[in-house]
Every structure is written in C-alpha cells, then in structure tokens.
Amino acid sequence: MHSHVATPRTLLAARQRVFAESLSAQGVTAQRGVEAVPAPILRSWQRCADLGLDFGARPRVEPLSQRELREAWERNDALRRRCRPEIEALHADAQATGSLVILTDPNGLVLDTLGNPGFAGKAAQVALCPGVPWNEAATGTNAIxxxxxxxxxxEVRGPEHYFEPHRILSCAAMPILGLRGETLGALDLSGPxxxxxxxxxxxxxxxxxxxxxxxxxxxxPGRxxxxLHDDPALLGTPRExxxxxxxxxxxxxxxxALSLLGLDWDALDRTDFSRLFPDAGRRQPGAIRLRDGEGRPLHARLHEEAGRAPRAPRPHAAARPAAxxxxxxxPVLDAATERLLARAVRLVDAGIxxxxxxxxxxxxxxxxxxxxxxxxxxRAPFVAVNCxxxxxxxxxxxxxxYEPGAFTGAARHGAQGLLRQADxxxxxxxxxxxxxxxxxxxxxxVLQEREVQPVGGGRPVPVDFALICATHRDLARLVEEGAFRADLYYRIAPYRVALPPLRERRDRQEVVRALWDRLGGAARGVALAPACExxxxxxxxxxxxxxxVGTLRALLALADPGGTVELDALPEGVAQKAPRGAAPPAAPAPEPSGRLDGIAREAMRAALDAAGGNVSEAARRLGISRSTLYRRCLS
Ligand SMILES: Nc1ncnc2c1ncn2[C@@H]1O[C@H](COP(=O)(O)OP(=O)(O)OP(=O)(O)O)[C@@H](O)[C@H]1O
Structure with missing residues (x-):
C-alpha cells in the first residue's frame, strides 16, 4: 500500500507540472515535483502516456448493450455470487458515506455498482456504471x-486520476485472486x-x-x-x-501465506511441502508447529479435504476426461439464500x-x-447426525x-458420543x-445445562457447540400433535430458515447453468442446447x-467432450413441466448463426474464453488488435 503524504493542492501542482511537460518524452519519474505522487500512480501515469492517452480529453468509452451486459453477468456468475456477502456488508456503509461498492470482471469491466443513489448519478456522468470497462487502457489511471x-x-484520489473528468472521484480497489493467483475480478469503493x-x-x-x-x-477431494500464521490468534481468520x-x-x-514464507506465485507446482518445511517430519492432519524460511515459529493446522485423492494421471489415460x-x-446460492446464510452465521456466532x-x-x-x-x-468440527x-x-x-460396559455390545473402552465430538x-x-x-x-x-451425561453413568462432561437442526416436517404441527416437545421446540427454533423447493424458484435456468458449470460442463466444453436447458x-x-444434480451428472457422463446435449438426451419424465406461474423465463432465442458477424463474434468469445479472459492474449491468438477485439466483442 502506498502512503499519502500529499495534500490535494501539492498533488494538483505535481500533476500540472508533470502533465505540462511531455510525459512520454522524458518519463515521469525523471521530472521535478513528482515526490508528492505515490509510486503506483506515477507508474500508471507513465503507462497511460505510453499508450498515447490524452489526459485533457474525455475518455472514449462505449458501454455494453443490455444484452452484452447480461452475457457478462452470466460469464461472471460464480464471481458475483461469491462476492455477494461482502458486497452486501459494504453496501450499507457505502449508502451512509455517499459512495458506491463496485465489482468488476478480471478486465475491469464494471459488473455491479451498489450504494448511494445520489453519488451513483454523479458516477454515471463519468461512465462509472455497469457495462463500462475501467481498465487503464480505456479509462487511464483509476483504482480498478x-x-x-x-x-x-x-487508492486513487481526485487529481491522481489520469483523465480530468475523473477528478471528482476518490476510489480504492483491490484485485480478487484465485487459488493459483489468477485474477478473478476487482472490488472497489468509490466516493466523491x-x-x-x-x-x-x-x-x-x-x-x-x-x-x-x-x-x-x-x-x-484428497487435497x-x-x-498458518505466526500469531496463533489469527489462525482461523481470513488473515491466516x-x-x-x-x-x-x-x-x-x-x-x-506467500508473504509469510517469502514466496511468490511462481512457487506453485514446483515446491514440495518437505522443501518448504524441512523439519516438519510427516504430514499429519491436525495442529503442527512449523518454521518459516528464516527459522521463525509458525502455528499451523493441516486438514485433508474429504474424498479420494485424485490419482496422478497415467500417460495413456491423459485423454480421458476427469471424473x-x-x-x-x-454450492449454488441465490441472493435470497445468501442473505439467509449471512443471518444464520450471525446467529450461530451469537450462540443461537x-x-x-x-x-x-x-x-x-x-x-x-x-x-x-x-x-x-x-476450524472446529462439523458433526452431522441423522436422527x-x-x-x-x-x-x-x-x-x-457411553461408559465401558454400559450395554451388551458396547465397546470395551466406552465411546465419547457425537455431542462431545462436536465440542x-x-x-x-x-x-x-x-x-x-x-x-x-x-x-x-444438554442444551440447558451445556453438559453431557454418558449412557451408563459417569460424570457429566461440559460441552460447547453451536446447533443447527434440519427437518422436512412441520415442527410446529408436530408440537400441536404432541409428537414434539414444545419446550425443546422453543429452545431450538428461535430462528427458522425455510429453503424453497426448486419448482418455486424463478431463477431455475440460472441454477441449471451454474450447476452445469460447477459439475464440469464448461471445463469439458459440453454445452446444453437452449431447449434442453x-x-x-x-x-x-x-x-x-x-x-x-444427479440428472446433470448423468447427462455429462453420457455427453461427448466438446459436444452439445440436445433435448432428446433427457431422461423420460424430465420434460414434465412445473406448475404454471412458477415457470422460469423462456430460454433466449438462439442467434442466427449463419451471419458472418455472428461467427466472428463467436470466434472472439471462444478465444477470450481460451485465454481465461485475458484480452491481450486473446487478441494475439486471433491476430487482431486489442482495440478491435474490444470494439467487436466487449463493448
Ligand atoms: N445450493 C446447492 N448448490 C448445489 N448443490 C446443492 C445445493 N443444495 C443441495 N445440493 C445438492 O443436493 C444434494 C442434497 O443436498 P442436502 O443433503 O443438503 O439436502 P437436504 O435438504 O439436507 O436433503 P435431506 O432432507 O434429504 O437430508 C447435495 O449432495 C448436493 O449435491
């Protein structure tokens, strides 16, 4: 993070001095008065100058059409869902402070803006709104x-923005990185x-x-x-x-983790556990004490994801698709469920x-x-019991x-019981x-006294666990019928979450798409025909x-990689319709595919997908310029 020592006035002066002389001729760092400008901003100004952007002009940006924006939302569905809890948490704050929370795709394309409506109007005047790319090449120095x-x-404040009109903004942004350092998008908070x-x-x-x-x-599975952290108090928090x-x-x-160990993303795929922690001995699940590269102690926990480890690929099996x-x-969670989940987490954390x-x-x-x-x-266990x-x-x-010998067939040493396992x-x-x-x-x-009395006697043992109960039955009715204790009901059900059946959800088409992707449809290049979807x-x-999920897995297993699943592949009975009124919106009509323009766009989209959304790489593969790709495909 850079520190801001400059006041707006000194910044403005530096900017005027730097911009008055020819940026690209000398290089900005060689100029006088630049000490007031944070290094990342200076580097960005230089990049913009090198691109020939005219700082005095209005940036020329063309927003996506509604349809293209919808497609961008679909492409970034996983990202949008994943970020929803944090965006909602920031939203309230943004409303109060007159600012906006902004989520973009990996290329800086604004996907969503949420927050203060007054400021949203002002931001829209400088095109800070969904469907507009806020990458440096399009909009000069800006936080995103x-x-x-x-x-x-x-952080980019006022006159640190490259283009004059953006001086009304003050923005802070950070890229969201995936497990392998790949850029998934960016989150930004912008205000006046x-x-x-x-x-x-x-x-x-x-x-x-x-x-x-x-x-x-x-x-x-199997990973x-x-x-780890050098401060045990931070283990189990997002800062670990x-x-x-x-x-x-x-x-x-x-x-x-990389910064704790002094590594960078290049270390992936080429670094072994034993090389990182030569003194650790055998890798065993649970708490372990490790040392970083400089011998400082680290607190750590190792955990193995349930399921069978993926086997190392055999040479002749390389072409076989993954399981x-x-x-x-x-999980695929819609906005309503995310909200329920956020509330449930708060309650669980409050012991309710x-x-x-x-x-x-x-x-x-x-x-x-x-x-x-x-x-x-x-970080503590999730213990599931099906009553x-x-x-x-x-x-x-x-x-x-139970205690040893509590009943015939009991284990000789007794057993701890699931309630204690959940401690x-x-x-x-x-x-x-x-x-x-x-x-x-x-x-x-147990819930009242917070202790467990094992079967067959023995001393009560204190327990501390959070409780979530699930049921497909109407508990209140069971209470009325005398089949469920009223006092237990009031104890366990101060808050009830009702998950709707699929047939009542209006977003079923998005659910189908998201599940298909997450089960590996997209990764295998297998598409669902619009009618089938x-x-x-x-x-x-x-x-x-x-x-x-079971049906989608079967369809995927039967499909040829790279193929399309047509309507006739559906098992019998699936074509049966949900009740009227609950039907999702009809699938969009397929585009006429014969047109040259459509084919060119498809090729560009495919290249973009193949390049993981990297515009420069896709343009290079296609042999066209980035701006052409932007014009034809993204804007
Ligand atoms: N939100 C979701 N996103 C993706 N898959 C899901 C989701 N919810 C459920 N599933 C799938 O459905 C299966 C059943 O889910 P789960 O066991 O949580 O349902 P349940 O309501 O507890 O069912 P039951 O009442 O029969 O115990 C899961 O294994 C998972 O594959």
Whole structure:
C-alpha cells in the first residue's frame, strides 16, 4: 500500500507540472515535483502516456448493450455470487458515506455498482456504471484498472486520476485472486473526491481477504490444506495464510501465506511441502508447529479435504476426461439464500440455534455446512447426525456416548458420543422431527445445562457447540400433535430458515447453468442446447437439488467432450413441466448463426474464453488488435 503524504493542492501542482511537460518524452519519474505522487500512480501515469492517452480529453468509452451486459453477468456468475456477502456488508456503509461498492470482471469491466443513489448519478456522468470497462487502457489511471495491473490494493484520489473528468472521484480497489493467483475480478469503493474516504482501502482489503479466504472452503477431494500464521490468534481468520498441497506439492495459496514464507506465485507446482518445511517430519492432519524460511515459529493446522485423492494421471489415460464430481464443490446460492446464510452465521456466532426447513434435497445440509464454514467455529468440527437414520436403540448411545460396559455390545473402552465430538464446533441434527420423545428430553437437558451425561453413568462432561437442526416436517404441527416437545421446540427454533423447493424458484435456468458449470460442463466444453436447458429448468424436480444434480451428472457422463446435449438426451419424465406461474423465463432465442458477424463474434468469445479472459492474449491468438477485439466483442 502506498502512503499519502500529499495534500490535494501539492498533488494538483505535481500533476500540472508533470502533465505540462511531455510525459512520454522524458518519463515521469525523471521530472521535478513528482515526490508528492505515490509510486503506483506515477507508474500508471507513465503507462497511460505510453499508450498515447490524452489526459485533457474525455475518455472514449462505449458501454455494453443490455444484452452484452447480461452475457457478462452470466460469464461472471460464480464471481458475483461469491462476492455477494461482502458486497452486501459494504453496501450499507457505502449508502451512509455517499459512495458506491463496485465489482468488476478480471478486465475491469464494471459488473455491479451498489450504494448511494445520489453519488451513483454523479458516477454515471463519468461512465462509472455497469457495462463500462475501467481498465487503464480505456479509462487511464483509476483504482480498478491500476489495481488490476499492479496486482495489489490501490487508492486513487481526485487529481491522481489520469483523465480530468475523473477528478471528482476518490476510489480504492483491490484485485480478487484465485487459488493459483489468477485474477478473478476487482472490488472497489468509490466516493466523491471532496470527501476524505479514510477507511475505504482498509475496508476493501478486509472484504477481498474474506472473499479469497472462502475459496479455500472446497479445494477438491484428497487435497491437503495448511493454514498458518505466526500469531496463533489469527489462525482461523481470513488473515491466516493458506496453502494447498496435492500429493505433497504446492498447488494453491493465498497472498498471506506467500508473504509469510517469502514466496511468490511462481512457487506453485514446483515446491514440495518437505522443501518448504524441512523439519516438519510427516504430514499429519491436525495442529503442527512449523518454521518459516528464516527459522521463525509458525502455528499451523493441516486438514485433508474429504474424498479420494485424485490419482496422478497415467500417460495413456491423459485423454480421458476427469471424473464428474458427486456434487458441485461450491454450492449454488441465490441472493435470497445468501442473505439467509449471512443471518444464520450471525446467529450461530451469537450462540443461537437455527432450524433449517425444506423438502428433501433442497440443500439443508449444504446450507448448514456453508454456515459452519463461514462462522467463527469453522476450524472446529462439523458433526452431522441423522436422527431418522439411527436405530432408536442406538441413537442415545451415539449421541451421548457411553461408559465401558454400559450395554451388551458396547465397546470395551466406552465411546465419547457425537455431542462431545462436536465440542467447540457445530452440531447438525438432521431430521430432528424424527427424534423419539424420550431422547428429546435428554437433548433439552444438554442444551440447558451445556453438559453431557454418558449412557451408563459417569460424570457429566461440559460441552460447547453451536446447533443447527434440519427437518422436512412441520415442527410446529408436530408440537400441536404432541409428537414434539414444545419446550425443546422453543429452545431450538428461535430462528427458522425455510429453503424453497426448486419448482418455486424463478431463477431455475440460472441454477441449471451454474450447476452445469460447477459439475464440469464448461471445463469439458459440453454445452446444453437452449431447449434442453429450458426443459431442465421447467421440470418439477420432486427430489430438488439432489435429483437435478444427479440428472446433470448423468447427462455429462453420457455427453461427448466438446459436444452439445440436445433435448432428446433427457431422461423420460424430465420434460414434465412445473406448475404454471412458477415457470422460469423462456430460454433466449438462439442467434442466427449463419451471419458472418455472428461467427466472428463467436470466434472472439471462444478465444477470450481460451485465454481465461485475458484480452491481450486473446487478441494475439486471433491476430487482431486489442482495440478491435474490444470494439467487436466487449463493448
Ligand atoms: N445450493 C446447492 N448448490 C448445489 N448443490 C446443492 C445445493 N443444495 C443441495 N445440493 C445438492 O443436493 C444434494 C442434497 O443436498 P442436502 O443433503 O443438503 O439436502 P437436504 O435438504 O439436507 O436433503 P435431506 O432432507 O434429504 O437430508 C447435495 O449432495 C448436493 O449435491
């Protein structure tokens, strides 16, 4: 981060002096009076001058059409969903401070702006609005574009902007990086230059840290995640360092970990755990003490993602497509569910139980796991108990543990029980409505007294866990019918979350698309024909997400890589429509593909996709200039 010692007046003077002389002829750093200007800004001014941008002119930007903007939203669906909790948290603040929270794609294309409507109007006058690229090449020095190039948090205030009209803005932005250092987008907080936005940069950093930290919640089966910090109090927070290993080799990281260990992104794929931590001995899950490169002690926890480790590819198997995951690694959550989730996390953190209601397969467990992953107890266990699946005779012992010899068939040394296993973490009681009455009383006692009495006697043991219960039944009705204890109901259900069945959601088409992508459809180049996608979105899905995910996996397994799944590939019954009124919007009519223009655009889009959204790289592959690619495809 650069520090601002310059006042607006000294900055203005420096700017005038620097800009009055020919920037590109001498190089800005060679000029007098530039000490007042932070180094990243100077570097950016120089880049803009080298591009021949005229600082006195109005930048020429053409916003995307509504349709193109919608396509950009679709391309960045995962990013937008992922950032939603932080954007919503910043939103309230932005409204109060007269500013805007802005999310962009990896090329600086503004996707969303949220915040103060008064300032949004002013920002729109300088084209700071969705559908406009705010990269340096288009809009000169600005927090978004400059942060994306500098790959770090940057603040650009008033006259530090390259183009005159942008002097009304004061902005702070930071790029959002993926597990492998790839740029996913940028988050920005912009306000009027006249108001000193002292905390903007700090708030953006915290938000981006939290977004990036969540990426490590699901790194893929069999991979090991090492969380580390030199301050044990910061372990388990978004400020901890995180490294991902596959068969002992470093394959992912966050910035905090790289900086703790003095590494950069080049270390990925070429650094082994044993080389990084030669004194660590065997890699074992749990707490470990390590030392960094300079011998300073680090506190660390190693954790292995559940599931079978991916096998090393065999040479002749290279062409075989990767296995289809059993479930998407990151759940598909719409804005409403994200809001419910944010509330559930707050309650869990405050020690208040939550009940999640919904039909089978609506994602009650997925929701609860996500709440656990985001709450303060994320590093402690998530213990799931299905009250309907355990035989009544065993459920008591399973939950409360038992003393040695408590009953015939009991393990010789007794057992701790699931409630104690959840100590420090989160206990998820699935199908709570099916818990026998007798056990309900015992559970109530545990919740009241916060201690567990093992079956067969023994001393009560104190326990501390957060509680989420799930049910597909109407608990209030069960209480009325006398099948569920009213006192337990009031204890566990001060807050209820209802997850809607799929057929009631209006965004089913987006759900289908997002699930398809996350199951690997896009990665294999397999597309869903628009009619097929529409039929999947319109189907009834009594098994909700579980059934839809299962069907998509089957379609993917049957599809040829690079092919398209047509309507006739759907299993019988899927074409059955959801009730009227709940039908999602119809699929957009396919573009007439014969036109030359359409074909050229498609080729450009494909090149952009292949280059991971990198415009320069895509233009190079196509043999056209960046500006042509922008004009034809992005703007
Ligand atoms: N939001 C989601 N995004 C992606 N997949 C999901 C989502 N919710 C559920 N699923 C998929 O559906 C399956 C069932 O989810 P989950 O077990 O959470 O449902 P549930 O409501 O707890 O079901 P049940 O009541 O039958 O226990 C998951 O394995 C996952 O594949």
């Amino acid at each position: 574009g400059t942060a994306l190039i500098e790959r770090r948090a940057v 230059a006249a108001m000193l936005q002292t905390h903007a940069l700090g708030m953006i950093r915290l938000a981006v840290d939290a977004i990036e930290h969540r990426l490590f919640e699901a790194v893929g 090991e995640v090492l969380r 360092g995180v490294l991902v290993f596959e068969e002992g080799r470093l394959v992912g990281a966050n910035r905090a 289809i995951p059993a479930a998407p690694d990151v 139980p939550v009940v999640v209601e919904g039909e089978t397969g609506t994602g009650k467990e997925v929701f609860s796991r996500a709440a656990h992953a985001r709450c303060a107890r994320a 309907a699946a355990l035989p009544e005779s065993l459920i008591e012992a399973e939950l409360f543990g 420090g973490g989160l206990l998820f009681l699935d199908e709570i409505g099916d818990m026998p009455l007798g056990l309900q009383s015992r559970l109530l006692r 529409a039929a999947l979105a319109a189907a009834v899905w009594p098994g909700n997400f579980r059934q839809l």
